[in-house]
Amino acid sequence: MLAMNYRGPHRVRIDHKPMPEILHPEDAIVRVTRSCICGSDLHLYNGSVPDTRVGMTFGHEFTGVVEAVGEGVEKLDVGDHVLVPFNIACGKCVFCQQGLYGNCHESNPQATAVGGIFGYSHTAGGYDGGQAEYVRVPYADVSPTVIPEGMDPDDAVLLTDVVPTGYQAAEMGGIQPGDTVVVFGAGPVGIMAARCAWLFGAGRVIVIDCVDYRLEFARDYAPCEAYDFRSIEDPVVFIKHTTDSLGADVCIDAVGAEAAGSALQTVLGRKLLMQGGAATALHWAINSVKKGGIVSIVGVYGPVGTHVPIGNVVNKGITIRANQASVKRLLPRLIEHVQNGVLDPKALITHRIPLEEVSDAYRIFSAKLDDCIKPVLMPPSARA
Amino acid sequence: MEHTAKDSSQIKGWGVDADPRNDPTYPMKYRTDGEHAGYAWERPQQQPISVEVLHSNERPDVTAVFGTSTPPSGPSGAIRRLAFKYSESSYGHWLPLMLADRVDVMEGVLGDLKGGQVPNVFAERGWKAEWKHNRISLLRRILVGAALGSAAVAYVSSKRSGS
Numbered sequence: 440m441l442a443m444n445y446r447g448p449h450r451v452r453i454d455h456k457p458m459p460e461i462l463h464p465e466d467a468i469v470r471v472t473r474s475c476i477c478g479s480d481l482h483l484y485n486g487s488v489p490d491t492r493v494g495m496t497f498g499h500e501f502t503g504v505v506e507a508v509g510e511g512v513e514k515l516d517v518g519d520h521v522l523v524p525f526n527i528a529c530g531k532c533v534f535c536q537q538g539l540y541g542n543c544h545e546s547n548p549q550a551t552a553v554g555g556i557f558g559y560s561h562t563a564g565g566y567d568g569g570q571a572e573y574v575r576v577p578y579a580d581v582s583p584t585v586i587p588e589g590m591d592p593d594d595a596v597l598l599t600d601v602v603p604t605g606y607q608a609a610e611m612g613g614i615q616p617g618d619t620v621v622v623f624g625a626g627p628v629g630i631m632a633a634r635c636a637w638l639f640g641a642g643r644v645i646v647i648d649c650v651d652y653r654l655e656f657a658r659d660y661a662p663c664e665a666y667d668f669r670s671i672e673d674p675v676v677f678i679k680h681t682t683d684s685l686g687a688d689v690c691i692d693a694v695g696a697e698a699a700g701s702a703l704q705t706v707l708g709r710k711l712l713m714q715g716g717a718a719t720a721l722h723w724a725i726n727s728v729k730k731g732g733i734v735s736i737v738g739v740y741g742p743v744g745t746h747v748p749i750g751n752v753v754n755k756g757i758t759i760r761a762n763q764a765s766v767k768r769l770l771p772r773l774i775e776h777v778q779n780g781v782l783d784p785k786a787l788i789t790h791r792i793p794l795e796e797v798s799d800a801y802r803i804f805s806a807k808l809d810d811c812i813k814p815v816l817m818p819p820s821a822r823a
Numbered sequence: 824m825e826h827t828a829k830d831s832s833q834i835k836g837w838g839v840d841a842d843p844r845n846d847p848t849y850p851m852k853y854r855t856d857g858e859h860a861g862y863a864w865e866r867p868q869q870q871p872i873s874v875e876v877l878h879s880n881e882r883p884d885v886t887a888v889f890g891t892s893t894p895p896s897g898p899s900g901a902i903r904r905l906a907f908k909y910s911e912s913s914y915g916h917w918l919p920l921m922l923a924d925r926v927d928v929m930e931g932v933l934g935d936l937k938g939g940q941v942p943n944v945f946a947e948r949g950w951k952a953e954w955k956h957n958r959i960s961l962l963r964r965i966l967v968g969a970a971l972g973s974a975a976v977a978y979v980s981s982k983r984s985g986s
Contacts, residue, residue, distance in 0.1 A: 529887060538851070565890030
């Protein structure tokens with residue numbers, strides 16, 4: 440089968456790899472119909488996630504048709520078209536039992552700090568991902584969900600990560616009616632977080648980024664105020680000035696390790712890899728939020744220490760809330776929102792690229808070429 | 824290690840100010856306090872361990888399922904085995920893993936060559952897309968690279984002829 444093959448930082452290609460097999464009674468094999476490249480895949484692509492091995496296939500946002508199931512799978516049948524949440528969750532451990540499906544304790548032997556994630560290095564379990572024609576899906580009865588009749592597959596594939604992560608970013612903000620919410624980052628997740636902030640009753644939503652076409656998109660899609668931090672002297676002062684000098688009620692970091700905007704953070708976090716990423720957005724979020732405010736983090740960082748103004752967190756009495764999205768927990772509500780037209784995820788998709796052109800797809804997305812917001816890889820069978 | 828927790832019901836004032844609503848993890852977490860029972864849930868069936876699986880020393884065993892992509896091998900694998908002697912809290916874990924990743928890249932190139940394939944680095948880096956959508960920037964980078972390379976060659980040549 441065709442599959443994306445990681446060869447080193449900024450080097451990926453399409454190769455023929457062996458078909459995946461059922462390795463556990465609760466496994467399914469899925470023929471991929473859509474597979475996205477996620478902003479967090481770029482951390483792998485840039486070589487900044489430890490234990491990213493050459494030969495691995497990335498991809499944690501995908502839909503597909505069930506081709507085979509293990510003897511312990513009861514809820515899925517061969518032929519079902521499913522959306523597969525990016526979390527690999529057993530549904531039995533104490534964390535899954537509490538709805539923390541992103542923190543499963545039975546899916547990742549290599550690290551206790553994160554649950555298993557498809558195609559996301561051995562630090563997240565060592566699973567090959569969905570940027571391929573076929574993929575092995577463990578615990579197939581737990582998270583994979585049959586795509587509701589009538590739902591556009593483009594909407595479905597974005598329900599595997601982008602929509603729940605953006606929604607949970609807003610949810611963790613504890614947004615109260617009338618609150619001012621600042622979202623750092625106008626990537627797909629940041630745009631979705633801004634859109635979802637309204638669902639929780641925000642009174643004002645502001646997005647900060649430095650990519651003009653994405654800011655323009657956010658303004659129309661969310662809809663919200665959107666500002667280029669390069670055109671304002673200091674984003675923190677800007678937020679203070681626009682909130683009566685008090686700061687925003689809620690700040691959301693939807694950027695993570697690849698942030699721009701601070702030379703020190705860029706050198707330490709992205710060039711020298713001496714910390715878990717460039718924490719510029721998180722730094723701004725902590726300093727832009729009001730005293731007693733909430734900072735919600737969904738941006739992905741590496742596992743080592745990272746330079747942030749923790750003293751200000753203490754002195755301002757800030758509550759920090761963060762997690763990988765618990766996709767399974769959120770899916771029923773989010774499917775409802777898509778079906779009722781409250782959310783329109785597929786509008787984020789700007790590029791449909793054949794799986795065979797995965798190298799170019801990564802370059803287009805990582806370098807933000809051709810006004811790319813969200814690229815979807817289409818395997819040959821899905822294009823027929 | 825022996826569990827040394829005391830019987831909390833004997834502690835004066837235990838629980839008098841407990842407030843179940845004071846839970847900042849809600850709604851992310853449906854609090855069950857199940858973790859107070861420890862590692863006690865009914866575990867899923869164990870996936871047969873058919874490849875080498877390194878596991879964090881912060882857990883007692885391999886999880887019930889795991890990925891079988893790219894098991895550790897070669898010099899990079901040896902470095903990874905060393906890294907897993909240290910906890911996730913230690914740079915002794917993460918820095919060797921980063922080193923192993925870089926060694927793995929070299930092993931990948933050698934593996935390609937051994938298999939009769941010269942890696943097409945330009946294609947792998949998506950330069951076709953750069954040429955289509957970002958041509959001026961790509962040409963600028965090529966020219967800067969060529970100029971720096973030429974300067975380096977000229978410098979080395981002049982040193983050699985001088986000596």
